Amino acid sequence: MRISKEKKQQKLDKKVKELNSDLTQSVKFKDKLEENKNTFLELFKNVGTLRVRDVTNRNNENMKFCIMFLDGLVKSDIVNQHVVKPLLEAANIKSDENFSASLISQLVFVNRIKQTDDAQEIIESITYGDTLLLADGLNCGFILDTKGFTLRSIAEPEGENVLNGPKEGFNEGIMMNLSMLYRKLRTNEFKSEFTKVGRRTKTNVCICYIESLVDKKVLKEVQRRISLIDIDGVLDTNYISEFIRDKKYSPYKTVGFTERPDVVAGKLLEGRIAIIMDGTPVVLTAPYLFIENFQSNEDYYLNFLYTTFARILRIMGYFLTVLTPAIYISIIAYQIEILPPALTINIASAQQNVPLPAALEAVIMLIIFDLLKETGVRMPSSVGQTLSIVGALVIGQAAVEAKFVSAPLIIVVAFTGLTNLLTPRLNTSAFMYKYIFLIFAGVLGFFGVIICLSMFIIQIINLTSFGVPQIRLTGGMKLQQIKDIIIRAPWTSMKTRPENLSDNYTRMIRKE
Numbered sequence: 248m249r250i251s252k253e254k255k256q257q258k259l260d261k262k263v264k265e266l267n268s269d270l271t272q273s274v275k276f277k278d279k280l281e282e283n284k285n286t287f288l289e290l291f292k293n294v295g296t297l298r299v300r301d302v303t304n305r306n307n308e309n310m311k312f313c314i315m316f317l318d319g320l321v322k323s324d325i326v327n328q329h330v331v332k333p334l335l336e337a338a339n340i341k342s343d344e345n346f347s348a349s350l351i352s353q354l355v356f357v358n359r360i361k362q363t364d365d366a367q368e369i370i371e372s373i374t375y376g377d378t379l380l381l382a383d384g385l386n387c388g389f390i391l392d393t394k395g396f397t398l399r400s401i402a403e404p405e406g407e408n409v410l411n412g413p414k415e416g417f418n419e420g421i422m423m424n425l426s427m428l429y430r431k432l433r434t435n436e437f438k439s440e441f442t443k444v445g446r447r448t449k450t451n452v453c454i455c456y457i458e459s460l461v462d463k464k465v466l467k468e469v470q471r472r473i474s475l476i477d478i479d480g481v482l483d484t485n486y487i488s489e490f491i492r493d494k495k496y497s498p499y500k501t502v503g504f505t506e507r508p509d510v511v512a513g514k515l516l517e518g519r520i521a522i523i524m525d526g527t528p529v530v531l532t533a534p535y536l537f538i539e540n541f542q543s544n545e546d547y548y549l550n551f552l553y554t555t556f557a558r559i560l561r562i563m564g565y566f567l568t569v570l571t572p573a574i575y576i577s578i579i580a581y582q583i584e585i586l587p588p589a590l591t592i593n594i595a596s597a598q599q600n601v602p603l604p605a606a607l608e609a610v611i612m613l614i615i616f617d618l619l620k621e622t623g624v625r626m627p628s629s630v631g632q633t634l635s636i637v638g639a640l641v642i643g644q645a646a647v648e649a650k651f652v653s654a655p656l657i658i659v660v661a662f663t664g665l666t667n668l669l670t671p672r673l674n675t676s677a678f679m680y681k682y683i684f685l686i687f688a689g690v691l692g693f694f695g696v697i698i699c700l701s702m703f704i705i706q707i708i709n710l711t712s713f714g715v716p717q718i719r720l721t722g723g724m725k726l727q728q729i730k731d732i733i734i735r736a737p738w739t740s741m742k743t744r745p746e747n748l749s750d751n752y753t754r755m756i757r758k759e
Contacts, residue, residue, distance in 0.1 A: 274366035276387050280311055280381055283313075284299070287366075290366070296318045297317060298317070298318050299313065300331065301313050302331055303335075304340075306337065306338045310337070312381065312383070313380075313381040314379065314381075315378065315379040315381075316376075316377070316393065317373060317376075319396065320375070321376055321377075322393055322394070322395030329355065330380070333355060334354060340354065346382070347362060350380075351389070355380065355389070355391060357392050357393060358392055360391055361389070362388075362389055363387060363388060364386065364387045371449050372390045376393065376395060379391075398419055399418045401416065404417075406671075407505065407506055411549060412545060413507070413508070417506050417529070419525075420525070421451055421523055421524070424508070424528070425439060425453065427508040428512060428515075431509065431512040432457070432512055436459050436460075437455070437458075438456055438457070438458050441453050445480045446479050447479045448481055450480070450482075450524060450525055452473065452487065453524075454466075454473070454521075455522075456515065456519075460515075460518040461520060464714070469491065469520050469533055469713060472491035473487065473490075473491060475490070481524065482526065483524070483527045484527055487524065487531065488531055493710075493712055493714075494710070494711070497706070499675075499676055500672065501533075501717070502533050502535050502712065503519075504530075505530055509544075510544060513547070520532070520533050533713050534715040534717075535712040535717065536712070536717050536718075537710060538733075539672075540565075540673050541561040542558065543557070547735075554735040555734045558733065558734070558735060559733060560669065561670055562733065564666040564670060565670045568677045568681060569676075571659055571666070572613060572660070572663055572685050573684035573685050573699075574688070574696065575659045576605050577692045577695075579605045580604075580605055581693065582693060583595075593655075600650045602650075603651070603652075604689075605689075606686075606689030610685060612656055613660055613663070616661075616663075616664050619642075684696060684700075687699040
């Protein structure tokens with residue numbers, strides 16, 4: 248089985264190389280301008296935005312040039328003022344053996360020029376906003392940095408807005424995102440390593456870290472996993488996350504997501520690694536600890552007492568989300584005698600005329616609630632919120648009056664939906680486990696809930712992120728070890744970095 252998979256992969260790689268090499272790898276530069284120009288015109292055949300301009304020097308008719316770029320990706324002012332104009336008006340430049348050096352140092356005035364004869368590199372550069380310069384008599388091309396494509400302005404992320412703290416968020420430009428981090432981390436130890444991912448998209452990906460703080464073993468593992476990504480195109484960081492994460496099928500995150508520069512800077516100062524991808528405002532952070540699911544962006548901008556109380560509420564909210572429907576069904580179906588007599592009578596009377604079993608009734612109502620929530624998210628914001636609220640009220644009231652469901656169950660489902668909003672980072676696991684708990688409770692009652700809860704806790708304890716345990720259970724309960732877990736200690740007490748990320752607690756990375 249393993250050999251057959253390897254053979255299939257080898258055939259796929261061979262086919263991809265053949266497709267890519269037919270045109271680009273066979274390109275050989277010559278010292279005649281027209282031949283080089285026609286070669287790239289053929290490579291960009293049927294590309295409607297390609298712009299080509301021939302330039303002849305006014306002082307020397309033997310000095311002929313050709314520039315190529317894609318309209319809409321370059322700054323016209325740079326091309327006109329710093330490329331075309333100098334080529335037209337240059338004087339005392341000879342077409343000799345030093346011509347290429349003179350071209351770079353004296354003729355073209357842009358901040359980055361690269362001489363190359365690699366056709367694939369030239370294609371990638373032109374499609375990313377650079378300009379190709381060809382000169383008569385030179386068997387190579389020059390890549391000129393003339394990028395000028397439009398990017399979204401810096402704004403606060405809608406999904407991570409805060410009342411206190413910075414209001415800026417990442418956008419789709421990788422260099423702009425890096426600049427926001429450099430403004431916060433003004434040190435030469437902040438490193439940024441670039442690589443390309445995607446056979447066809449060749450997407451720029453930047454691995455960022457602070458050299459003196461990062462765990463070198465984790466860094467090497469991140470670099471290794473990214474280097475193994477083999478896919479045609481990468482359009483968002485979630486593509487990368489699914490390739491590099493631990494435990495591919497776990498509902499829990501093992502890689503962090505954020506659109507805020509202050510959050511990324513804070514993670515880097517703890518010794519984490521950030522993965523920035525061109526074309527998306529979402530940045531990945533690794534390793535990822537389980538407690539981060541309950542941390543908010545504002546936790547470090549508000550009073551530590553309020554933050555501690557809010558964080559405890561979030562942790563309680565998550566467990567209530569997955570347990571409340573199951574506990575309710577366990578009591579109604581198996582252990583109703585534990586309730587006070589008055590409450591038992593009220594629930595029994597509400598359930599009396601309902602035709603469905605309590606467990607099936609709960610599953611149906613949870614599915615309807617999830618449908619309404621998903622509809623509200625997908626609809627335009629002005630319509631979606633109104634539709635969700637009105638839909639929930641109308642459907643809930645009508646279902647109770649029609650005796651399809653009981654009123655207490657409506658309260659349980661609404662409470663479950665409310666607590667779910669406290670932990671948006673755990674939506675996937677909460678969505679799955681509330682149904683799993685409900686099924687176990689409907690079949691086995693409280694015994695089923697305990698069995699499912701045991702498996703639930705064991706899975707959380709065994710979570711890792713790039714070899715680092717997401718929950719650390721060893722060592723004593725010293726203040727410095729719990730200062731930013733369930734509680735958020737004042738800044739005067741947080742004097743050390745999280746020990747979960749220390750080399751002493753990093754698990755050995757298994758070699759594939």
